[in-house]
Amino acid sequence: MGLGVGFNKDDARRQAQVVVIDHNTRIRLFGPKVDPLGQVILVGNLPCTVIGVTENKKNIFDTSKNLNIWMPYETASGRLLGQTYLDGITVRVKDGQPSKVVEDNVNKLLQKRHGTKDFFTYNLDSVMQTVQKTSQSLALLLSLIAVISLAVGGIGVMNIMLVSVTERTREIGIRMAVGARQADIRQQFLVEAVMVCLIGGVIGIGLSFVIGYVFSLLVKEWQMVFSVSSIVTAFICSTLIGIVFGFVPARNAAQLDPIEALARD
Structure with a gap:
């Protein structure tokens, strides 16, 4: 994190209206001299407070025109989309771990909790x-x-x-x-x-x-x-x-x- 802090579990539980922005978004919205922390921006129609700015890391897929804003998933789902349920889960597998075994374990866990297989999984392997x-x-x-x-x-x-x-x-x-x-x-x-x-x-x-x-x-x-x-x-x-x-x-x-x-x- 370049400036400020990221959101935590309490922010997610409360559906806090906080966001983390990247360097390009900071320059575009506030300029290089204005401190963005504590500033309020509109995401859709939702006012959110900037609590952090990521480091300025460039890669071949990013351009100066990309503006990235992150907020807790619960905030985006509940306050922006009006949903109280998950329509998708992304699971990241550690390096060296067999993705097929992880997929089978996830299937078993979800089927045990749902009582039936009312979902599907997609393995990027x-x-x-x-x-x-x-x-x-x-x-x-x-x-x-x-x-x-x-x-x-x-x-x-x-x-x-x-x-x-x-x-x-x-x-x-x-x-x-x-x-x-x-x-x-x-x-x-x-x-x-x-x-x-x-x-x-x-x-x-x-x-x-x-x-x-x-x-x-x-x-x-x-x-x-x-x-x-x-x-x-x-x-x-x-x-x-x-x-x-x-x-x-x-x-x-x-x-x-x-x-x-x-x-x-």
């Missing part, structure tokens, strides 16, 4: 499982797209390096003639392939920073977070792609015959 399966499928799809993109990019790098070997055949022959070993030629072209991939990785990371910054300016409620581990992983992947797809051009360059290489234009 099935919905959560569906959401998890959907998330896993989406993650798998994105991973496949990433792998395909890396493969296409690697093939592009390999083609570029093969063209480079063809165009620099005479240069390779001269280097071999003056004493360069096959390992030296292979290392040269592997390093070039890795450098091409690393430059591409740097450009991609730079573009992601720019796009994320622009997006955060357009949508102020979203905050882009860039982790160091992701950047390091991108550089490692770029290096591996350069080594894997640069090996064939480097091997071809190292296996050239110096005499034939010098004889080519």
Whole structure:
């Protein structure tokens, strides 16, 4: 709680006309300089006293336009809706507890108190499982797209390096003639392939920073977070792609015959 207090059991029993508001509601109704505690606001046609203000916590689902007001359920049911009974109960299960067992226990308790089963229950665990399966499928799809993109990019790098070997055949022959070993030629072209991939990785990371910054300016409620581990992983992947797809051009360059290489234009 940022300011004041929350309502208690006595407030609920008395159907007290008290409310707790969030930071956005405070700014919208009273402004940043006015103390909202003790102020009276109308909720529908019901005057209520503000007794608390929640902390200003932002998340991706909240926007500055959302105004949240909380009051005791008994007050809302009895004074606003004119009901003296519950038409629904939400049960929150602790982490690690089997929701199916909790659902069965709730059913037994309610049936024992009602004498008959004049109610129904809905377990969100099935919905959560569906959401998890959907998330896993989406993650798998994105991973496949990433792998395909890396493969296409690697093939592009390999083609570029093969063209480079063809165009620099005479240069390779001269280097071999003056004493360069096959390992030296292979290392040269592997390093070039890795450098091409690393430059591409740097450009991609730079573009992601720019796009994320622009997006955060357009949508102020979203905050882009860039982790160091992701950047390091991108550089490692770029290096591996350069080594894997640069090996064939480097091997071809190292296996050239110096005499034939010098004889080519």
